[in-house]
Amino acid sequence: MKIQPHALSISNLLGTQNEQFLIPSYQRRYSWRPEQLYQLIDDLGMIETNEGHLLGSIVCLTGAHSGGLNTLELVDGQQRLTTISILLECLRERFEAEGNIDRVQEISRLLMCKTYDGPAMPKIKLDTMDAGEFKAHLEKPSGQGQSFLNDNLRKVFESAREWVSGQAPEDISKFTYKLISDAIIVRLDVSNAKDAFKLFETINNRGLKLSLTDIIKNFMLGNAARFGNDQLEAAKKSWSTLMSHLDGTDTDSFFRYFLISKLQARVTKSKVIEDFRWFFMSEVVEADILPDRGFYYWEEENEEDESGDADEAEVKLEAHANATTQITFKEFLENLVIAGKAFGELISGETGHKKIDRHLRNLRMIKATQAYGFLMHLRVGRIDDATFIKVLKLTENFLVRRHVCRERANETETLFAHLCEIDPQNPLQDLIESYRDYTPSDDKFQEDFASAQYPANIIERARYCLEQFEIAKHGTHQELAVLGSDEVHVEHIIPQKIQARRNRPEQEGWLAYLGDKAVHRHTRNVGRIGNLTLFAGTLNIMASNNPFEAQKSSYQKSSILLTKALGKQAHFRFAQVEARSKELAAVAVTQWPIP
Template sequence: MIKSANQYPVHTLFSHEGNVLYRIPPYQREYSWYKAQWENLFEDLIEADGAHFLGTIITLDQTTDTLEGNILHVVDGQQRLTTLTLLLAAVYSVLKEHIDELDDDTRTDVTNLGRQLVRKADQQPRVTPQKQGHNLFDYLKTLEDAGLPVEGEWKPYYPSRRIAKCYRYFRSAILKLAETEGLTETKAALRVHEAALRAVIVKIEVASHADAFVLFESLNNRGMPLSPVDLIKNHLLAESEKRQIMNVDQAFKHWNDMLTSLGDSYSTQERFLRHYYNAFKTELPDVPNASVATKSNLIRIYEKLLEQDLKKVVDALVEASKIYGRINCVVELDQPTSLDRAFQRLMRAQGAPSYVLLMWLMTKQEELELCDTQIEAVADRLTSFFVRRNLTGYPPTYALAKLFMTTIDAVSDARGDDVLKLVGEKLNAVSASDEEFRARLLGRIYEENTDVARFVLTTLAEDAMTKETKVDLWRQEKNHFVWTIEHILPQGENLPAAWQEMLGGKEVAAQVQEEHRHRLGNLTVTAYNSNLGNKSFIEKRDRRDSKGRYIGYKNGLSLNAELAARESWTADNIEARTKVLAERVIERFPLA
């Protein structure tokens, strides 16, 4: 079944001297990774102590003409390979922009990088996606935009699709790395370049498609490999019994108590273990070469901690997990306090990186002379910070752990309101300005970050509710939100005739749609908006459900009051509403 299975660094898989090409078979799905996965890859590469492990790919040798080169079909791993080459293309483009500043050896490295991405002999890309969803066209156009010697073709909505957005994300991430770390753009690009090329992949080569599918099914159905959380648990059980601190049953009960507070999500459990070390690092036994807990050093950190003071560490983890579970809203409370509602807002604003700070503050609450109202004020300030951060991308993800650890250090000697003041100063120092925040709010916010768009819109709607008009905009049915973002001017192609006529004809309507459809002013919140779709503005405004209740823009939300009174919807209307909503969002989520 398996012809070979070997571990290779990326620079070997994509050798500039090699003749290997990787092709994605037509039956594979289109490129589907999102921003969260791009962020994780970038963060993992630059944080790795050594060579970051990128996982396994399964390939099938489909070479028919040896003169053409070694053609490998990628049966599993196309998302990683495509993303990796887009990252390297972003590195290449940044270095090419500064080529005159580079020494001869580095210029040679840039030339070799180009040949790792595009074969010198015939200008074929090393990785060739399939055509579904314009993947191939978008990929070639992106490589061309990066300055590589391929001919691309621009297809409608190219900038809005994932391949182009992935490339732009990595270019932006490299430039932000330079800004954050005080590096030149070339040094930041070279740092990413080195980390990517030394990362390793296990390449499994099989003999036939049948073997490939059997192996693929086996690897994906036999269960997940042991996670760091599992390995830390096993080390706890083994060490506890070996050193006769607790028997296995007792140790397992402690561990389960911790997991009960944290819930079933592995990502929450793993994040808690990182956050616990980062929050209380100065009080824990010393772990050499571990200034901050990351995914790559987490196992080593807890092996060391448990070896030195197992019972004390486990007891502390159990107590801290109760606080962390409350911050993370693991249990839905029947009567949440005002503080619990603040935690809920922070969670919905994707503020999980700040839980390290809140866990420390709540653990030290009495010592710091903080009341719940003051902690609530911190949580609300963090919510504003993350609304801005998640839309602007600044500060970058990899800088957040250091930010909150230094914030803990800064407030450790403060008391009461001084804690709030110092937290605010630390956040303000790195937050996006009102000007940059406004620029993003005035742009295509739905493309930039759909979750932020939904959060700010629902918050504005909730702020205007009374007890009589209160509606749960976060209610779910079958794991989907009932209330979702609605594009007033539809976002889909084939705009109906009623819209074309309203906007001034087919060509003008298409231009208005392309420019304005994803802007804040064209977005609102409705329930069951699949019932609205591409309907005319009037139909959307007056739409009712089978029971006669309004589900269109007359649904009673303050956010829709203006829409409910309108007879038409044009580019000028979108522009005006965007400006108004942007100012309301800036006021609602202030810097201080």
């Protein structure tokens, strides 16, 4: 591996006019937060006079130097270099507003590049999904009237502008000098792609810890470089497409569920890197030329897994390794992109089919994470829409019962992993038989449903249940009115806090109204389904000795039948929570039946 290191000030790093740093499309979105920005600012602030400060390193994939524009592909360091460019842009804006032409020209020289007679271009060019938003932040500093997909980028721009604008003129001049002249970046130039990607994983930078996705990306691109330049370019393009499909999702989870769907066995997070590497080695024809142990080394954090499923995954991997049928690297990339598209649609609930998307929304609300590998298997296998809708409804029923009865999540995920063996073209019979074997009984479900608690982290599951009860009452006509309104939320009938606080009339009188041992009994009852309802808007409550009576008028005006019925209650204390929970539990048995 031939590496050319250069320790450069920001002025020297960005000062070569015919060099442009390219953040390629296969890189992830900008992911620093204001905390990392302020840490960088603090690091610069601690620089003593005439002393340098090392900000870290960047890895550049370089080509042959020419007299024209030389593009340096940034393999590592995009977060840091993007943040430095944001700071420079904000400093330039301030100096421009103050009329400090010399400083504006000095910073502009660092932010732009050009050939001898060519047009000026950005020194740091984003070719990622953030490119459009980065440009929008530059053109409209306030961001008014715009919505952004990358909230981290927005927050860092806002924080940088706020910090720069809040500094005294003398302080901002000192900071600018330290940033441009005293901050040191080690630039590592590598001419060979496979070496560049390998180097990425061996460097310990300040910045965010490498994600599973980062490591897999470098494994893929590093090995693609060993296959040849055409393969590398194809891998870069496929990775960019994959990341666009997965935008807004947890990409690390995708790779775990991808492996689950392929190995038909549960894969823990700590095993994803190792299992993906060996799956790749056994599947891809071109990998036969690679050393058995691959090219990268990393240490994984220990993760306990008492289920024993890791051994099952290893058996599956061994079976793949011994298989005689392999696919080309191109086919492997195509399969990965297809799976990524399916996963992105499942998570976002945007397949373009209204009924499917409604059920996907429901699964998201009940936290059906264990099912996504199996559902991805079906979508990749081209299950027809009508059958898929039936699968989704059966899966809703199955998971509601298992979640409410607090069945082991590992067991649920293992079941879904095994279900990936099912033929996507004809899944129902096998699916129904498996669900029946693992579905809690009616008696257990009814009992547990009545006593189940819904704290804040699973309140969407309660919303789902209440919505389904309401739909059953209203019928199809009112369904969209209930589910389509952003104003509809889950309301605690007896409030979450019953000890009166200043300016909180909804809490006045509840302690006295609820009677003996109110605080103790409140803890056991406030999160039960019988104490929850759907409500639109804000309750119009005044302080009262009978606080429920004060709420009734608001309930009576509601168009949601579940809520309107509360207006007929004479009282609502813990006994009513108990009775209503049992009443809804009896309905739940038929609402979510055993297959």
